[in-house]
Amino acid sequence: MDQVELFKALANKTRLQILTWLKSPEEHFPDYEPACGSTDVGVCVGYIQKKSGLTQSTISEYLSTLHRVGLVSATRVGQWTYYKRNEETIATLGSLIDTL
Amino acid sequence: MDQVELFKALANKTRLQILTWLKSPEEHFPDYEPACGSTDVGVCVGYIQKKSGLTQSTISEYLSTLHRVGLVSATRVGQWTYYKRNEETIATLGSLIDTL
DNA sequence: TTGGAATATCGGAAAAAGTCGATATATCTT
DNA sequence: AAGATATATCGACTTTTTCCGATATTCCAA
Numbered sequence: 273m274d275q276v277e278l279f280k281a282l283a284n285k286t287r288l289q290i291l292t293w294l295k296s297p298e299e300h301f302p303d304y305e306p307a308c309g310s311t312d313v314g315v316c317v318g319y320i321q322k323k324s325g326l327t328q329s330t331i332s333e334y335l336s337t338l339h340r341v342g343l344v345s346a347t348r349v350g351q352w353t354y355y356k357r358n359e360e361t362i363a364t365l366g367s368l369i370d371t372l
Numbered sequence: 373m374d375q376v377e378l379f380k381a382l383a384n385k386t387r388l389q390i391l392t393w394l395k396s397p398e399e400h401f402p403d404y405e406p407a408c409g410s411t412d413v414g415v416c417v418g419y420i421q422k423k424s425g426l427t428q429s430t431i432s433e434y435l436s437t438l439h440r441v442g443l444v445s446a447t448r449v450g451q452w453t454y455y456k457r458n459e460e461t462i463a464t465l466g467s468l469i470d471t472l
Numbered sequence: 473t474t475g476g477a478a479t480a481t482c483g484g485a486a487a488a489a490g491t492c493g494a495t496a497t498a499t500c501t502t
Numbered sequence: 503a504a505g506a507t508a509t510a511t512c513g514a515c516t517t518t519t520t521c522c523g524a525t526a527t528t529c530c531a532a
Contacts (some may be wrong), residue, residue: 276385283379286492291472317509323459330491332510351499351508366469372462384520400485430521451478451529455496474532481526489518496511502504 273342273361276366281341286324291343293323293359307313313347314356373442373461373469386424387434391443393423394457413447413457434462 281287293300294315301319304329321331335355342361349356382388393400394415401419421431435455438444442461447454 275388276383279379279383279388280489283376283383286490288375288379288472304441318507319477327492328488328509329493329511332508333491336510348509353509362469362472364472366466369462369466369469372388372395372465380519418477427522428479429481429523432478432519436480448528449477453479475530476532477530479526479528480525482524484522485520486522487518487520490516491514492515494512494514496509498507498509500505500507502506 273364273368278341278343278365278368281337281343284334286326286331287338289324290320290331290338291357291362293320294344294355307347312356313349314345314354316352316354318352320355373464373468378465378468381437381443384434386426386431387438389424390420390431390434390438391457391462393420394444394455395421412456413449414445414454416452420455426438431457460468 282291292346297304297315301323302313304315304319317332317335320335321328324331326334335344335346335353339346339355342358343365344355345358347356382391397404397415401415401423404415404419417428417432417435420435421428424431426434435444435446435453439446439455442458443457443465445458447456
């Protein structure tokens with residue numbers, strides 16, 4: 273786990289927002305439902321993209337950034353990729369701050 | 373306290389190192405002493421600069437970045453500016469991670 | 473008050489990040 | 503097999519960050 277890369281990933285307003293949106297999907301994604309949401313695999317790219325107001329390509333890249341540093345997990349199901357918070361990494365981040 | 377700015381400040385190898393160096397100055401700065409070190413105001417710019425291997429202007433700017441976001445305090449004494457960790461902000465950062 | 477030392481600020485070149493539109497890939501449906 | 507849909511990747515352009523050298527500022531000492 274590269275500290276600098278982790279902080280870089282967090283040093284962006286939209287990526288931080290995504291992380292908090294994913295904390296309670298039901299609350300942040302109105303039509304969150306089994307079609308492309310629900311269960312516990314996470315939320316698909318399209319929902320996140322619409323909410324962010326940025327383009328599809330940008331959000332896809334942001335999600336891949338968050339995934340690369342381990343802050344979210346990605347699960348492909350059919351044509352959708354569901355992204356979900358990786359609480360383990362986030363917790364590790366907390367203890368990382370302590371060692372700062 | 374702007375989260376994004378805080379993470380940006382931490383998203384740099386040298387700035388992270390400075391923060392850990394300042395955690396135990398006696399250990400990281402060989403000739404740390406009253407002349408330009410010691411007491412508890414912190415460590416002067418020159419020491420940090422030499423240890424980092426980067427130029428004076430770069431380190432001065434990095435320290436001002438860390439100061440701007442509140443991660444360190446700065447105390448001018450004569451021709452020296454002493455920088456010291458601001459444990460309060462760092463602790464706040466820890467709880468900020470929890471709210472992530 | 474002049475020179476030297478420590479730090480800060482300015483201006484710039486190069487690298488990285490932000491963000492887009494266009495296109496490619498994968499998958500589902502019919 | 504063809505078209506539609508979701509996501510990923512590519513190329514380009516703009517903005518930001520990194521890091522430097524040169525210069526300015528501040529303060530001390532002779």
